[in-house]
Amino acid sequence: MSLHEQLALVLAPYRGEKGATIPALQAVQKALGYLPEEAISETAKSLCLSENEIYGVATFYAHFRFEKEGEHMVRICSGTACHVRGSPRIVETLEEKLGIHSGETTKDHKFSLERIACFGSCALAPVMVVDKTIYGRMTTTKARQILDEYQDTK
């Protein structure tokens, strides 16, 4: 299925629904993992809105991403508990290690880095989540080591 066809399928339920920008974008992101330019333009067409309007909404919510997600999604909690216990330093360390800002993906598409709101495991603060695995009581060293492991396995 081409990207075009895939988008047509995903967007079909939202056709002509001007108010459905956010659900439509969510559906597209769910299907593709991110919002490439073509997705913005197809969503605009389906909803009879301009690409600029869709882009404006999409950039307003941190949830939407414009690049393909990396193979591994690394999320650092920025909730209060984690923040107090040093999550900003972990973010910094990983940003430096991966050479990207949070919200971005490495050039080799191996890692994406994101900050998230309270993950609900405050007892383990600071928390890092890679894909579906939760790592608690993070230190900068531990965080680096964990990423190295992911780097080595495929």
Added chain:
Amino acid sequence: MDKIKITIDNKPITGRAGMTVLEAAKMAGIYIPTLCYHPALTPFGACRLCITEIEGMRGFPTSCTTPVNDGMVIKTNTPQLQELRRGILELTITDHPYSCITCPTNGRCELQKVAANIGMKEITLPYIYKKRPTYRNDPFFDRDYNMCILCGRCVRICHEVRGATAITFTQRGIKTVIGTAFGRPLQESGCQFCGACVDACPTGALTERAREWAGLADRDVVTTCPYCGVGCQLSLQLKKNRIIEVLPHEKNEVNRGQVCVKGRFGITEFVYHPQRLTTPLIKRNGKLTEASWDEALNLVTSRLANYHKDEVAIIASAKCTNEENYVTQKFGRAVLGTNNIDHCARLCHSPTVAGLARVFGSGAMTNSIHDIGEAACILIIGTNTSESHPVTALEVLKAVRRGAKLIIINPREIELVRFADLWLRPRLGTDVPLLMGMARTIVDENLMDQAFITERCENFDAFKKSLQNFTLDTVTQITGVPKDKISEAAHIYATNKPASLLFAMGITQHSHGTDNVLAIANLAMLTGNIGSPGSGVNPLRGQNNVQGACDMGSLPNVFPGYQQTTNETVRQKFEAAWDVSLNPTQGLTLTEIFDAAHHKRIKAIHLIGENPILSDPDANHVRKALETLEFLVVQDIFLSETARLADVVLPSASFVERDGTFTNTERRVQRVRKVIEPIGASRPDWWIICQIARGMGGKGFDFENPSQIMDEIAHLTPIYGGINYRRLQKGGLQWPCPTPDHLGTPILHTQLFTRGKGRFTPLQYRPSAELPDKTYPLVLTTGRRLFHFHTGTMTRKVKGLNTLLNEGLVEINPIDADALGIVDGDILKVISRRGEVPAKARVTEWSPAGVVYMDFHFAESSTNILTNTALDLVAKIPELKACAVRIEKSHHR
């Protein structure tokens, strides 16, 4: 209306229900500082500068969002408020480059004004440079978002008023910035370059590049836009007698502070263009050479005098003023003795004039532009309104925002389709069956307005009988539109009242153009959609003064005010007034004039401000006809393609160099004002015509100014009877305006139709004259684009407009493109039975399969070499909207 009494700063004020506190204060001349407020926009309540204290209300309500209530007591200027405002403003300004002295907007910036009012001189917070993007590569205006205070006025005007949604808020929090999708240039974001955002911006973030360092204007003059028939009022900003900027005029009934790119940015450059004609030219040894006015005028008068009245013709101009058209036709009729007078209206709305005059009694737009905003349903057929009549399209958007239903009938996917409830895409040239199919559904399902039909119309039964041939099956077969869509359209149109119907050249430029117009008239009468606000049959006229040129009798069959030349009483009236005997025979139409020239029956033509080599069908034929002439005089502001063929070229003054009036598409007569002296030795067209007429012994051409000409017009033209310059000083007047105390007529046919009863017309389907076949398998249709006007004589002199579009494109559907192996950007040859032209391919789904589309702005891709001269039998309009073509890839790329 409910009156509401309030007190602002101890001053008792009477407001209206629905007003905001801010509006009431403004009305009373009380200043409240604002930044995000804009009169054309819904209140935003973001900047919080407009806070007030209101007795009985907690906190500090923002006056721009608080409606007035009876008995409200409001304070706008307490020390506490000013203190709060200072705090707010400081926050706004900390990240604003605080160097107003060097800002290009200096003196016009609202931020400066507000700061001065609040008494803020220095900023205590540290200045943070935002490192936001600046854009200087788009045409006409620069964007420097470091000066942006995020008031959102630009975004809101672009969305709410223009419907372009070209810019928006992107990102969030501290990173928020106004921009386009993926930061693309405006040219790729759907921007119309209307400049509305620039005009709305309270800071120097958005500025027109051409005037950035021009400083402040020392005076401004209101005049009428010279481009299209919308007739926007422009406010020319002058400094030391030079136009430095053209702004939309706010307080008028037509455009209310809006314009399109041509009016906003497309004027100064052509007016001051070095290629303006500045001296008369005479052809000597095949070459146009400079001459004096005396020489040129003598030559014209002596040569024209040599021809018999049946050997000469005048081609008048829809670009010229009413006064100029009046003296032109008077010159033709009274001095040359001929009714061979016509102009480009023949090529646009002659079927409208012929058709509507026959069934309603008047050929003009029945309602006003502003009235469209009141409609509950708008049916748009055969007009790409947002490109050809951009400011009229804004009223459509306004109606849609208020909940009106929008139906579009167009084979092409025009911009407005995005806003439509229903889009029908018929095969080209099948409007009559489609409209008849809708009418039949309305009759079959008893949705018609029986009372209106019985009381106000005639000939209904014959019309009803003719509907028999149009079963939905047949109609679907002919038009290609599915049955349910036809019936849905009929339902929407018949049941949402008032319904306004807009049409333009997609209806008229057919060999069955008059039938198309009649089908529209039938539909409107059937549903009682005539004579009331928000309803009507509204032909959108193309040229700035095409309505006026017709009104003034620049037509072969009528004197000013549509008074028939063949009518004895009418003729006697004009003979008495002009003190000559007049030719009773009807003259030749534009297309007939060129044919007659071809056959040497017409030997001399006096042509004013038109460019038929590009605008008329079968352009090669027109060129040959003009070359065959013994004598051709052309008056123009530039040496147009047509002027190059002339024996004498007379330089005209442009619209800012002469006084006069234009009549816009809604019959509104509006002033054109002289603001600068004619460039070089150019002269107003009325002056030139009067000189020639006098030189040939004509009487009654001693006008000192256009105001005197208007007085003569009013005297002889009942529909203009009450119009004079003194009254126009206060704003335009819509004809009929028969007496000096008459207020003008915004809506026609309110009680009776002009002819008495509205007449239904039975119709048949007649296919286009030239249908596609094996050799010419595609249909070519033509039109205009937003960024240029007509044959480009003026707009192609404007750099920014050329950046936006500088070549003829042929739009072709991907299906056809694939079949021919064409990709976007290929150079193609478009070939018809009459000739071929080169053009660049634009592969797009806007064009349906089987149809290609071209504009006629570019001499290099002269579309009208291809088009067909097959005529509508009644109106003699050629079939510009459909001809058969074939497309080949050009080898040299």
